[in-house]
Amino acid sequence: MSAPASHLRQPLVLGNPAYAQITNDVLKPMETLPSKLWWATFAVTASWLAIGLVAIGWQQYEGIGTWGLNKTIGWGFDITNFVFWVGIGHAGTLISAILFLFRQKWRTSINRSAEAMTLFAVICAALFPLIHMGRPWFGALWFIPAPNLRGPLWTNFRSPLIWDFFAISTYFTISAVFWYIGLIPDLATVRDRAKHPIRKAIYSALSLGWSGANKHWVHYETVYMLLAGLSTPLVLSVHTIVSTDFATSVIPGWHTTIFPPYFVAGAIFSGFAMVLTLLLIARKVMNIEHLITIKHLENMCLIITATGMMVGLAYMTEFFIAWYSGSNYEGFTFVNRAFGPMGWSYWIMFSCNVISPQVFWFKKARTNVVVIFVMSIVVNIGMWFERFVIIVTSLHRDYLPSSWAMYSPTWVEFTTLLGTFGLFFSAFLVFTRVLPAIAIAEVKSIKKFAQPKAHTAHGDDHAAGGVPGLAHAPAAPEKGV
Amino acid sequence: MSSHADAPAAPDKYLVGYFVEDDEIVAATKASRQAGLPIYDCYTPFPVHGLEAAQGLPRSWMTYACFLLALTGFLSSMFLQSYTQAIETPMWSGWPLNVGGKPFWPLTAFVPVLFELAVLFAGVGTALTLLAFLRLYPGQKPKFTLPGTTDDRFAIVLDTGASGFDENKAREVFGRHGASEISWVAPNR
Numbered sequence: 001m002s003a004p005a006s007h008l009r010q011p012l013v014l015g016n017p018a019y020a021q022i023t024n025d026v027l028k029p030m031e032t033l034p035s036k037l038w039w040a041t042f043a044v045t046a047s048w049l050a051i052g053l054v055a056i057g058w059q060q061y062e063g064i065g066t067w068g069l070n071k072t073i074g075w076g077f078d079i080t081n082f083v084f085w086v087g088i089g090h091a092g093t094l095i096s097a098i099l100f101l102f103r104q105k106w107r108t109s110i111n112r113s114a115e116a117m118t119l120f121a122v123i124c125a126a127l128f129p130l131i132h133m134g135r136p137w138f139g140a141l142w143f144i145p146a147p148n149l150r151g152p153l154w155t156n157f158r159s160p161l162i163w164d165f166f167a168i169s170t171y172f173t174i175s176a177v178f179w180y181i182g183l184i185p186d187l188a189t190v191r192d193r194a195k196h197p198i199r200k201a202i203y204s205a206l207s208l209g210w211s212g213a214n215k216h217w218v219h220y221e222t223v224y225m226l227l228a229g230l231s232t233p234l235v236l237s238v239h240t241i242v243s244t245d246f247a248t249s250v251i252p253g254w255h256t257t258i259f260p261p262y263f264v265a266g267a268i269f270s271g272f273a274m275v276l277t278l279l280l281i282a283r284k285v286m287n288i289e290h291l292i293t294i295k296h297l298e299n300m301c302l303i304i305t306a307t308g309m310m311v312g313l314a315y316m317t318e319f320f321i322a323w324y325s326g327s328n329y330e331g332f333t334f335v336n337r338a339f340g341p342m343g344w345s346y347w348i349m350f351s352c353n354v355i356s357p358q359v360f361w362f363k364k365a366r367t368n369v370v371v372i373f374v375m376s377i378v379v380n381i382g383m384w385f386e387r388f389v390i391i392v393t394s395l396h397r398d399y400l401p402s403s404w405a406m407y408s409p410t411w412v413e414f415t416t417l418l419g420t421f422g423l424f425f426s427a428f429l430v431f432t433r434v435l436p437a438i439a440i441a442e443v444k445s446i447k448k449f450a451q452p453k454a455h456t457a458h459g460d461d462h463a464a465g466g467v468p469g470l471a472h473a474p475a476a477p478e479k480g481v
Numbered sequence: 482m483s484s485h486a487d488a489p490a491a492p493d494k495y496l497v498g499y500f501v502e503d504d505e506i507v508a509a510t511k512a513s514r515q516a517g518l519p520i521y522d523c524y525t526p527f528p529v530h531g532l533e534a535a536q537g538l539p540r541s542w543m544t545y546a547c548f549l550l551a552l553t554g555f556l557s558s559m560f561l562q563s564y565t566q567a568i569e570t571p572m573w574s575g576w577p578l579n580v581g582g583k584p585f586w587p588l589t590a591f592v593p594v595l596f597e598l599a600v601l602f603a604g605v606g607t608a609l610t611l612l613a614f615l616r617l618y619p620g621q622k623p624k625f626t627l628p629g630t631t632d633d634r635f636a637i638v639l640d641t642g643a644s645g646f647d648e649n650k651a652r653e654v655f656g657r658h659g660a661s662e663i664s665w666v667a668p669n670r
Binding site for chain 1 (some may be wrong): 627
């Protein structure tokens with residue numbers, strides 16, 4: 001890492017606020033009543049959620065015949081939405097775990113909200129496999145590996161759908177644990193500032209008696225690093241396993257070995273777009289633009305461009321392999337995908353995901369919040385269509401022309417999708433009210449990073465920790481960041 | 482956490498030095514330790530790098546716990562899958578099911594669930610080990626009430642009952658390293 005007062009590196013926290021100022025800035029939204037803007041936004045998203053609940057209720061009552069699926073197209077909006085939402089979640093884990101292991105200190109301002117986003121996205125995702133069973137009270141039980149009512153018959157561990165059940169439930173559990181462990185010190189900060197006795201009681205219980213003792217920090221940081229180390233392969237495995245739902249089948253268009261890396265790159269791509277959408281609003285509404293700076297946004301834009309080109313490469317590789325394989329069915333599926341009756345969805349996907357992120361090559365574009373906001377929406381639309389293209393265009397014209405069909409989703413499917421957006425945004429809005437949306441302790445620990453003044457007295461020291469005069473213990477990773 | 486039952490003569494008070502910068506507390510901790518002052522613990526709003534070395538704390542053993550838990554998860558998963566998919570004995574059987582003539586014990590097909598359960602056990606288990614070892618649970622209270630140590634102050638707490646404690650020396654060391662406040666604190670219970 002470079003010298004602390006670098007001319008090349010920008011400070012991660014602007015204005016070099018005092019420690020107490022950081023606490024105040026982050027906790028202010030939690031300690032004041034919600035603004036009118038908050039209520040207005042919440043009213044909108046909660047009504048989306050209500051509409052979605054009505055749709056789900058109707059679909060449960062009437063059956064999944066209310067969807068536009070048919071004999072040929074057995075998966076439509078349900079699994080498209082599932083894969084879309086799981087992908088959204090991946091950026092949260094990438095930011096909290098992978099960037100942690102790579103010592104990317106800029107992650108500290110955004111990891112908390114990105115992890116929250118992961119949890120809400122995985123909840124939205126898990127809804128779809130559940131409701132697409134039609135009778136989830138049976139279906140959910142069949143996944144649990146226990147002898148069941150059909151005699152001592154167990155789940156089939158050779159099936160990718162079972163792998164998926166284990167992957168998603170592990171992913172949710174570990175993300176929740178990682179998130180909560182990260183929250184404990186900040187919850188203690190909230191507890192110590194709380195005035196109202198009920199508020200104090202709630203945050204006392206949640207913070208588990210955390211005191212900030214250094215004997216605790218030593219173990220705490222090790223566990224935090226271990227959880228990051230566990231989450232990193234986990235997040236790669238989750239979308240890999242989701243992709244095997246398709247890749248282990250023999251459907252042309254699904255049966256490809258490129259799926260695991262292609263899905264993981266796409267997940268990170270879409271997830272970062274969603275993080276940007278949320279944070280651009282949050283930093284404005286919560287007045288934390290000096291904590292989530294343009295530099296953070298710029299870094300995320302660069303990741304979007306990089307992963308966007310990875311998925312672009314995957315799209316083209318798929319086409320090449322379809323031709324190179326010499327398989328008529330593969331070849332037909334891909335030509336049909338781009339130029340068949342559903343070709344419009346392919347080109348929406350391609351232009352949103354591959355062409356439009358190229359705008360971030362220009363520094364003016366990736367430092368302009370309006371451009372970034374529009375692009376984050378565009379990328380999310382593109383990535384939703386990617387899953388739609390993979391699922392629906394591969395199914396709608398299969399081996400037997402007499403069974404070819406078209407898919408037209410019904411109002412139930414549209415409103416269920418709307419409902420998950422309602423759930424996601426409502427949960428996020430509530431989160432910004434009741435929990436510290438930025439990791440206070442972590443931001444304090446990087447406050448001095450590349451701050452010109454803070455290091456003049458001991459300029460030769462390690463930039464990262466802000467601890468002059470003491471070398472890092474060789475075994476200690478850069479903890480707490 | 483060490484017990485203080487073996488220090489009967491000491492008053493039930495601890496001497497605390499408060500600092501406002503992270504580098505001050507590291508230097509003060511180092512100096513206190515060199516001066517032979519018994520440090521009970523340091524309290525900081527965020528993990529201060531180098532403080533564990535200054536305080537002389539050993540490396541955390543949580544990594545070993547994590548490895549053992551991952552191994553437990555891996556073996557449990559191996560047992561679960563092997564037993565349910567492939568084991569058939571007269572007394573004690575799973576339910577081997579022929580799916581399209583595929584092998585009953587295909588190790589590669591078990592890899593995803595082997596991995597997931599290893600991670601699940603390791604992650605949840607390590608977090609619970611941490612909370613149990615540090616005795617953190619709902620209803621637990623911090624040992625001391627040290628104002629500002631979860632916000633913007635850094636505190637060194639000296640164990641007045643332990644040997645080597647010398648109030649004058651402590652005040653001198655704290656003062657030399659820029660302590661903003663030196664005061665006494667009683668434990669919360």
